[in-house]
Amino acid sequence: MTDTPAAADPHCDDPHDHTGHDHPPTGADLVRDLVKGLSIQALLIPVIAVLLLLAILPVAPSTPVPLLLGLLLGAAQLASLVATSLFVARTRTQLAVNPALLAVRSVVDELLRVAAVLLALLLWPGDIRAELGVWVGAGCALVWLTLATAQTVATRRRIARPGDWSEEAIGTLLAHRVGARSTVVMRLLDVIGAVAFQVGATVLVILSPVLVIGTAVLSVGSGLSTLVLQRRAPAERSRSPWAYAPLALGLLTLALASLGLISL
Numbered sequence: 208m209t210d211t212p213a214a215a216d217p218h219c220d221d222p223h224d225h226t227g228h229d230h231p232p233t234g235a236d237l238v239r240d241l242v243k244g245l246s247i248q249a250l251l252i253p254v255i256a257v258l259l260l261l262a263i264l265p266v267a268p269s270t271p272v273p274l275l276l277g278l279l280l281g282a283a284q285l286a287s288l289v290a291t292s293l294f295v296a297r298t299r300t301q302l303a304v305n306p307a308l309l310a311v312r313s314v315v316d317e318l319l320r321v322a323a324v325l326l327a328l329l330l331w332p333g334d335i336r337a338e339l340g341v342w343v344g345a346g347c348a349l350v351w352l353t354l355a356t357a358q359t360v361a362t363r364r365r366i367a368r369p370g371d372w373s374e375e376a377i378g379t380l381l382a383h384r385v386g387a388r389s390t391v392v393m394r395l396l397d398v399i400g401a402v403a404f405q406v407g408a409t410v411l412v413i414l415s416p417v418l419v420i421g422t423a424v425l426s427v428g429s430g431l432s433t434l435v436l437q438r439r440a441p442a443e444r445s446r447s448p449w450a451y452a453p454l455a456l457g458l459l460t461l462a463l464a465s466l467g468l469i470s471l
Contacts, residue, residue: 234377238366240387241377244362248391249356252398254353259402264295264346273327277346277409278367280323285350304433313426317408317419320347324413336413337468344409355398370470384439391444393445400457404429407460413465425460 291312291410366373380390408422432452436444444450 215450216398223248236378236402237380237387238373241390242363242367244387244391245359245366248395249359250364252352252356252359252361255275255399255402256349259345259352259406261346263341264336266338266341267459268338268342270331273331273334273339273342274346274349275329275347275448276323276327277343278350279346280319280343280409281350282346283319283323283346285354287315287319306427306434308454309430309434310427313430314423317412317423317426320412320422321416323347325416338471339465340410340413341406343413343454346405347409348405351401351405352398359394374383379441385441385445389445396451396454398455400429401410403454403457403461407457407462407464409465411460411467414464414471422460428457429430430457431461 218254291308295308323338324340328336331339366376379385380387403467404425408425411418411422429452432449435448435449439449
């Protein structure tokens with residue numbers, strides 16, 4: 208008999224034939240998947256903005272100007288974030304993960320929210336408080352949705368363009384076996400949580416300014432969950448319950464606001 212070990216042994220196939228074997232994605236695979244995922248995300252975030260506007264139409268106040276006031280609130284919160292980031296960059300970068308600094312920024316954001324809702328009540332005293340809160344909160348959320356869209360588009364371009372930043376980012380994801388799908392999905396969930404929080408927190412504060420204490424606590428809790436995740440390996444983040452805390456707290460805030468509206 209002719210001895211043909213290569214033909215008899217199914218494990219002695221061509222070493223270049225990977226059929227039936229699972230292999231981790233290459234850098235090129237990850238770049239392709241990320242670009243595709245980020246492209247979809249860049250389309251989904253504006254869709255969320257459109258759905259938000261459609262959802263608040265039934266509770267429209269006498270004028271759409273409160274939406275503009277909400278845009279100004281979101282811009283003020285964004286300015287607070289930029290100022291904090293510049294302060295950290297010019298002093299000590301370790302402050303970026305300092306819970307105290309996070310708490311201060313959250314309190315400032317909520318004080319800005321109180322100022323916005325009090326101004327809304329002063330400008331439109333004849334409108335229903337809840338309706339004003341919904342529209343001011345929606346305007347604030349639109350600012351953060353716009354920022355999230357811009358960040359997604361910028362990240363997609365940087366990933367697709369060869370360079371040091373792209374190579375370092377892809378290398379980190381490959382080293383920690385982080386997939387493109389989990390990266391994109393977790394970011395999208397964070398965006399949804401932020402939208403829910405902005406609308407819910409504004410409604411709660413306009414119903415009772417004292418509730419700013421509760422919204423500040425929820426805001427700090429969401430930020431602290433992000434700090435906890437940063438101390439974990441990238442591969443563990445999507446499996447950690449802390450990864451879903453911003454979404455859960457945002458939905459909780461919106462649920463509490465909805466209960467407040469129902470009880471009116």
